[in-house]
Amino acid sequence: xxxxxxxxxxxxxLPAPPGIQQLHHFAWRARDAEETRRFYEDILGLxxxxxxxSDYVPSTGEYCPYTHFFFRLQDGSFIAFFDLxxxxxxxxxxxxxxxxxxxxxxxxxQQDLLDMKARLEAHGVEVLGITDHHIFHSIYFFDPNGxxxxxxxxxxxxFQMLExxxxxxxxxxxxxxxxxxxxxxxxxxxxxQPLKPQRNDRPEFxxx
Numbered sequence: 001x002x003x004x005x006x007x008x009x010x011x012x013x014l015p016a017p018p019g020i021q022q023l024h025h026f027a028w029r030a031r032d033a034e035e036t037r038r039f040y041e042d043i044l045g046l047x048x049x050x051x052x053x054s055d056y057v058p059s060t061g062e063y064c065p066y067t068h069f070f071f072r073l074q075d076g077s078f079i080a081f082f083d084l085x086x087x088x089x090x091x092x093x094x095x096x097x098x099x100x101x102x103x104x105x106x107x108x109x110q111q112d113l114l115d116m117k118a119r120l121e122a123h124g125v126e127v128l129g130i131t132d133h134h135i136f137h138s139i140y141f142f143d144p145n146g147x148x149x150x151x152x153x154x155x156x157x158x159f160q161m162l163e164x165x166x167x168x169x170x171x172x173x174x175x176x177x178x179x180x181x182x183x184x185x186x187x188x189x190x191x192x193q194p195l196k197p198q199r200n201d202r203p204e205f206x207x208x
């Protein structure tokens with residue numbers, strides 16, 4: 001059933017959006033619950049905190065037996081998984097590079113990144129980084145389910161991030177306007193390549 005859009009007058013009378021406090025959980029499909037537990041609890045140090053098991057999905061009512069299990073981060077949020085009991089992992093997106101979709105966790109310091117990199121590599125996990133993103137440093141690796149994970153140590157303070165936020169809408173509006181033009185050109189058979197950003201924030205990676 002198609003959604004019925006409210007009138008502008010009705011929309012203007014809606015209450016303001018309530019404050020979204022933090023991430024509650026991110027959920028992904030797991031090939032095997034115990035394999036996933038070993039990675040997140042024994043290596044990364046996130047305690048297994050909660051399990052939900054059922055034959056039916058509460059939101060849709062469909063029959064699909066599952067074990068849903070949660071690992072707790074220090075701020076009280078969770079990363080969670082579904083073991084559907086068939087030893088199948090989630091399929092990667094066929095039109096998206098593997099580095100695009102990922103979950104990033106924040107740690108306190110550069111030393112924390114070095115310590116976790118050492119732990120991961122000692123357990124045979126391939127780690128990329130430390131990568132310098134200017135406002136934070138990161139390492140990257142994959143969990144047993146093919147989920148790309150990032151650990152980040154923030155270097156920019158609240159003032160620096162506030163300054164960044166003052167230009168974010170204008171930069172996105174410029175990108176959107178250029179993308180509309182690109183779409184028109186593509187419809188006319190003129191745009192063959194994906195749209196490039198109007199600004200390069202990482203000039204150190206430009207090939208000579």
